[in-house]
Amino acid sequence: MNKVCMIYTGGTIGMKKEEQGYVPKKGFLAEQLSLMPELNYPEVPKFDLIEYDPLLDSSNIRYEHWMRIAEDVHRLYDDYTGFVILHGTDTMAYTASALSFMLRDLCKPIVLTGSQIPFGVIRTDARDNIISSLMIAGEARVPEVCVFFGNKLFRGNRSMKMSSDEKGAFESPNYPELAESGVQIRYFDKNIAPPGRELIYTPVGEQKIAVLKIIPGISYEIFNAIIDNGLDALVIEGFGAGNIPNLNGELVTLLSKVEDTQTPIIICTQCIRGSTLLGEYETSAQLKSINAICAFDMTTEATIAKLYYLLSKGYRGEKLKLRMETNLAGELTR
Numbered sequence: 086m087n088k089v090c091m092i093y094t095g096g097t098i099g100m101k102k103e104e105q106g107y108v109p110k111k112g113f114l115a116e117q118l119s120l121m122p123e124l125n126y127p128e129v130p131k132f133d134l135i136e137y138d139p140l141l142d143s144s145n146i147r148y149e150h151w152m153r154i155a156e157d158v159h160r161l162y163d164d165y166t167g168f169v170i171l172h173g174t175d176t177m178a179y180t181a182s183a184l185s186f187m188l189r190d191l192c193k194p195i196v197l198t199g200s201q202i203p204f205g206v207i208r209t210d211a212r213d214n215i216i217s218s219l220m221i222a223g224e225a226r227v228p229e230v231c232v233f234f235g236n237k238l239f240r241g242n243r244s245m246k247m248s249s250d251e252k253g254a255f256e257s258p259n260y261p262e263l264a265e266s267g268v269q270i271r272y273f274d275k276n277i278a279p280p281g282r283e284l285i286y287t288p289v290g291e292q293k294i295a296v297l298k299i300i301p302g303i304s305y306e307i308f309n310a311i312i313d314n315g316l317d318a319l320v321i322e323g324f325g326a327g328n329i330p331n332l333n334g335e336l337v338t339l340l341s342k343v344e345d346t347q348t349p350i351i352i353c354t355q356c357i358r359g360s361t362l363l364g365e366y367e368t369s370a371q372l373k374s375i376n377a378i379c380a381f382d383m384t385t386e387a388t389i390a391k392l393y394y395l396l397s398k399g400y401r402g403e404k405l406k407l408r409m410e411t412n413l414a415g416e417l418t419r
């Protein structure tokens with residue numbers, strides 16, 4: 086008999102409105118689940134619920150919380166057919182990306198889901214998201230960390246939160262969907278990774294990572310302070326294929342400072358679709374010449390999670406660059 090482990094970490098799905106706004110409420114999700122007769126249908130796998138304490142709005146999630154989830158999945162891995170992680174939508178794509186690196190070689194599904202409208206509010210999307218996620222986790226046809234939202238299943242490290250109010254809040258712009266839940270759940274096998282052999286769990290530690298979003302007329306000076314502050318990595322979100330303005334040599338000064346401190350620089354694109362390609366335009370040539378790391382078509386979320394993973398494993402310099410630019414867990418097309 087298939088059995089799923091469901092972990093509730095917090096997020097809108099189990100929130101109630103208080104004076105200061107929506108907050109996750111202890112015991113509320115379990116109470117709402119007990120009011121769902123659908124969960125007793127034979128098609129829906131049985132599940133155990135683990136509720137974290139404290140429950141978090143996902144804006145408050147940090148690497149320690151990724152660790153807690155990964156450790157729990159690792160510890161309980163043999164006891165369940167699959168896992169459903171209920172999580173706030175705001176940083177779900179970061180957590181899904183982080184888990185995809187921390188839990189490698191999966192042969193069971195880890196499905197992250199949540200809702201845009203809390204349980205107990207009319208027109209909530211919590212019910213559908215939970216039932217479909219439980220069924221996907223119980224059917225065990227997707228040995229990946231994935232995100233289920235708005236009837237679609239996405240690869241976790243390719244997913245992005247695209248809308249703050251639509252029920253279809255997520256997309257994976259650079260990778261096709263893994264499954265779709267219509268009348269039936271339809272799996273797109275050719276998009277799904279093959280199962281791994283044995284789960285490899287890697288913990289991550291604190292890393293000081295900053296993201297610099299390039300804007301027209303940016304003044305690089307203001308970033309001097311951040312760079313002086315012992316950064317472990319600097320992610321730059323450039324325009325288009327990774328282009329950045331070189332204002333009267335300001336950029337060169339900034340970059341040479343970064344180079345002196347051996348801080349890795351990773352170039353992502355602000356575009357939702359497509360890939361970074363350094364050296365295509367003169368405006369990215371300098372980045373290439375200082376050996377900046379190219380994120381190709383990785384999302385910024387996956388880039389940050391991958392940095393946590395690789396820096397925690399001790400990779401630096403050329404070794405870090407090589408791994409960042411290599412596909413490790415389905416996060417990058419090359």
Ligand code: ASP
Nearest residue numbers: 096097142143173174175
């Ligand atoms: N702020 C909430 C969270 O991320 C939003 C949500 O769950 O939809 O926890």
